[in-house]
Amino acid sequence: MKRVRFWGTRGSLPVSLTAAGLRARIVAAVQGARKGALASDADVDAYVESLGFAVAGTFGGHTSCVEIETGGPDYVLCDLGSGVRPFGQAALAKHGPAAPQTYHVFMSHVHWDHIMGLPFFVPAYVPGNRIVVYGGHAELEYALRRQMEPPSFPVPFDALRARFEFVHLAPGVRHEVAGMTVTTLLQRHTGDSYGYRFEKDGRTVVYTTDSEHTLAGPAETQAFVEFFRGADLVVFDAMYSLADAISVKADWGHSSNIVCVELCQLAGAAHLCLFHHEPASDDAAIAKLLDDTRRLEEITRDGPPLRISAAYDGLDIAL
Amino acid sequence: MEITHRAYADVVVVAPAGRLDHTVAEAFERSLMPLLDPAAGGGAGLVLDFSRVDYISSVGLRVLMIAGKAARARGARIAVAGLRPVVQEIFAISRFNGVVEMFPTVAAALAAISPAAATAYDGAAKAPEP
Numbered sequence: 001m002k003r004v005r006f007w008g009t010r011g012s013l014p015v016s017l018t019a020a021g022l023r024a025r026i027v028a029a030v031q032g033a034r035k036g037a038l039a040s041d042a043d044v045d046a047y048v049e050s051l052g053f054a055v056a057g058t059f060g061g062h063t064s065c066v067e068i069e070t071g072g073p074d075y076v077l078c079d080l081g082s083g084v085r086p087f088g089q090a091a092l093a094k095h096g097p098a099a100p101q102t103y104h105v106f107m108s109h110v111h112w113d114h115i116m117g118l119p120f121f122v123p124a125y126v127p128g129n130r131i132v133v134y135g136g137h138a139e140l141e142y143a144l145r146r147q148m149e150p151p152s153f154p155v156p157f158d159a160l161r162a163r164f165e166f167v168h169l170a171p172g173v174r175h176e177v178a179g180m181t182v183t184t185l186l187q188r189h190t191g192d193s194y195g196y197r198f199e200k201d202g203r204t205v206v207y208t209t210d211s212e213h214t215l216a217g218p219a220e221t222q223a224f225v226e227f228f229r230g231a232d233l234v235v236f237d238a239m240y241s242l243a244d245a246i247s248v249k250a251d252w253g254h255s256s257n258i259v260c261v262e263l264c265q266l267a268g269a270a271h272l273c274l275f276h277h278e279p280a281s282d283d284a285a286i287a288k289l290l291d292d293t294r295r296l297e298e299i300t301r302d303g304p305p306l307r308i309s310a311a312y313d314g315l316d317i318a319l
Numbered sequence: 320m321e322i323t324h325r326a327y328a329d330v331v332v333v334a335p336a337g338r339l340d341h342t343v344a345e346a347f348e349r350s351l352m353p354l355l356d357p358a359a360g361g362g363a364g365l366v367l368d369f370s371r372v373d374y375i376s377s378v379g380l381r382v383l384m385i386a387g388k389a390a391r392a393r394g395a396r397i398a399v400a401g402l403r404p405v406v407q408e409i410f411a412i413s414r415f416n417g418v419v420e421m422f423p424t425v426a427a428a429l430a431a432i433s434p435a436a437a438t439a440y441d442g443a444a445k446a447p448e449p
Contacts, residue, residue, distance in 0.1 A: 215341075
């Protein structure tokens with residue numbers, strides 16, 4: 001495995017930067033620029049960099065879609081959130097419609113935000129393409145078909161001209177897909193969800209989203225620690241604060257930035273990527289979450305450092 | 320983890336020590352919950368003296384959440400006091416500083432919950448060692 005690319009990182013539903021939010025950033029940037037000379041392009045680049053990601057960037061708004069570049073010829077994706085639309089455009093731009101491709105798609109579950117991108121995934125309409133959908137849910141195909149039925153969508157699933165296959169993956173069993181060894185783990189979420197551990201060439205990526213850690217007992221903790229064990233990258237649903245996750249938002253099916261640091265530290269993971277961001281959080285709130293999480297890792301570290309990132313649409317992590 | 324407790328008038332002061340992590344959370348909960356019973360002496364509430372706590376993990380914080388709910392259900396209060404800087408930061412990052420009342424010292428916590436307990440605590444502190 002070579003890289004992981006994030007095409008959609010937002011939880012629950014897509015969001016976008018508003019006009020008012022953009023204007024506030026421009027005002028902040030222009031006000032800051034008054035303080036120093038920006039004589040050269042390099043000065044401007046350095047100044048923009050100094051503004052921080054919450055002003056000069058945005059975590060973005062597409063729902064879950066993550067690409068794993070395996071080094072092989074096939075594409076590998078996790079989830080079909082709205083982020084699969086720009087992914088599909090990029091794949092078509094690279095290969096053109098005449099060169100058939102195979103897409104392996106691992107579904108955490110079939111809630112709306114994780115399937116909503118499929119009707120806008122253009123390679124699905126191209127004859128010759130092959131799309132293999134993997135998951136632990138018996139109703140994978142039903143869920144993808146149903147969202148394209150009237151009156152919800154004008155184009156039926158059968159209009160998709162790519163060849164679709166649906167493969168059920170049993171938890172705890174090692175599966176060989178696209179040159180990778182894939183293991184799944186049942187997670188706590190309304191209607192269930194599944195985490196994925198991908199291994200290839202001595203590299204390990206764990207994709208675990210929409211998973212609520214109730215902290216109810218050591219057996220649950222240990223199961224996740226083993227699932228994360230030695231991972232090079234853990235993509236983790238850190239939607240809520242711990243206080244919210246175990247009180248007012250208990251049983252909502254998501255976790256906190258505290259739990260993921262603890263599990264990754266116990267598992268000896270190398271890199272944690274905060275994912276499935278709360279849609280009510282603006283860029284400043286997510287940047288603060290990232291800062292807080294890095295600080296927590298620093299003050300609780302009892303071994304090698306754990307690198308921590310916050311996913312954004314367009315983030316590309318080399319393994 | 321070791322844990323001691325002592326009643327001052329109508330408040331029980333509980334003093335855990337060490338790391339409150341996933342390996343001791345169940346023992347911490349088993350020790351703490353009976354002290355919420357008014358018969359244990361904490362009719363007005365319970366103060367956790369955290370001055371000897373090195374670290375608290377999510378499962379330890381969960382125990383505080385459960386204890387807080389149980390205390391409020393019977394009209395009592397629960398507070399933590401004397402947090403070390405690292406533990407104080409963990410409370411802030413987890414947003415638990417908005418969930419549990421926090422005080423710089425046990426004396427300040429007792430004064431907020433029960434003047435009688437504060438007086439008893441002050442008297443005990445001034446009493447000569449036997």
